[in-house]
Amino acid sequence: MLNKLVLIVLDGLCYDVAKSQMGFLSHLVEKRIGNLYKIKSELPSMSRPLYETILTGVPPYKSKIVNNGTSRLSNHKSIFKLVKENGGISCAAAYHWISELYNKAPFDYLYDCHQEDKSKSIQYGRFYFDDIYPDSHLFIDGEILRKKHNPHFLYIHPMGIDDIGHKFGKNSKEYRSKVIQVDVILSTFIPIWLEEGYEVVISSDHGMNEDGNHCGISDDERIVPFYYFGTSDINLKIDGVINQTQVAPILCRLIGIEKSSDMEVCIY
Template sequence: RLQCELPALSRPLYECILTGVPPVDSGIVHNDVVRLSAERSIFHYAQDAGKTTAAAAYHWVSELYNRAPFHAARDRHSDTPELPIQHGHFYYEDHYPDSHLFADAESLRLRHKPDFLLVHPMNVDDAGHKHGLDSSQYRNAARRADILLAEYLQRWLDDGYQVLVTADHGMNNDRSHNGLLPEEREVPLFVFGSAFSLNTAARPKQTELCGTLCELLGVAHDKPLCRELLK
């Protein structure tokens, strides 16, 4: 478990997770900042090292690292080696089914064998905004995501992937997030794979995830990382 950076909003925290830069420094300080990131992301470092990148993700990720603003006809399905996210399926409706999203990700994995693959479902957050934290809909959305992850996780591990599962932010009973409540800021972190230490004393920060993933990829970077997470 770790604590998200502030503000506890999606686009700023996508940027934080993928670049290691907190919102106050990246300038992505709310969800309506629509522009390419000015920072170096995992996608950039991997691409520079000759690795293959892919993402099945919300369209804001495309706007941060590929093209902004997002035009669905141009950007929804992307196979463009010169872009940081070389292969992508990007959705733009919050209720886009997680089942489809995981299938999109697996399709990218099987077709392109990416070294780094971002899998970014949205239905848990969507249920929270519609029904609040303490609701059966929110809990059941998380359970459905768990079932979907279970469908693919062992395949990924068998193919040699290291898997890190986390979230950008939490949710409150007002059906929102952008405050200081523990339920808005505390997010899970699960790791699977032979490269992880499983050290229970590790205390990773959200700003250290980018560097930690770059270490797993074996690519040069200048980001902070949590060495205790790794063997």
């Protein structure tokens, strides 16, 4: 029997800003309901290559998804695919690049925003293509999918933090305010998910520098949070920084499925 997991990827979220501004998540950590760890993203610190790393465990040099313009289906088994192979259901409320990586490429803006196809890796999806699509709406999209389909794996991927980071930079009040807004949204949904038996992981693909960019090797661009809330007996007593290629095998262990042959051994 598979466990149920919600994975939230908050695009463009730096570790230090998450730790200093996300009061609700920090409250849960303080009360020992969850834990916060550091992830070091792969390079280049760009979105599409790192979506692939998070969801398949494969680094960009192996996946050949090496920049945001590499628009095609993944050649590796994703968490979505593994859940389906184990008889489970996956749902995603996410940026349209996730559909292009794991369901259908190229993305058709007229027909692919709402997807229901049991033959696909992501059986039920709500995909947006505008970076300013409101985070509040996306979380509701995800919750509607969850309540309707009761998935084993729910992936939610808002773009608001990344969008504001590009416009104003990491050290801006606008960026900090957006991070706080997302924390408030999460305070509505996390208690519901935990009450209904879901494990919850919150992380990011990459961070953001003060110029409003990401692609380089600085800690601002590469060090991102990994929050875990749940009841699993998985050993997540981790010191130091977790390599991003370890995220996928950790997720597999939390769901209760075997990792793919492409993934590293889970060392935690």
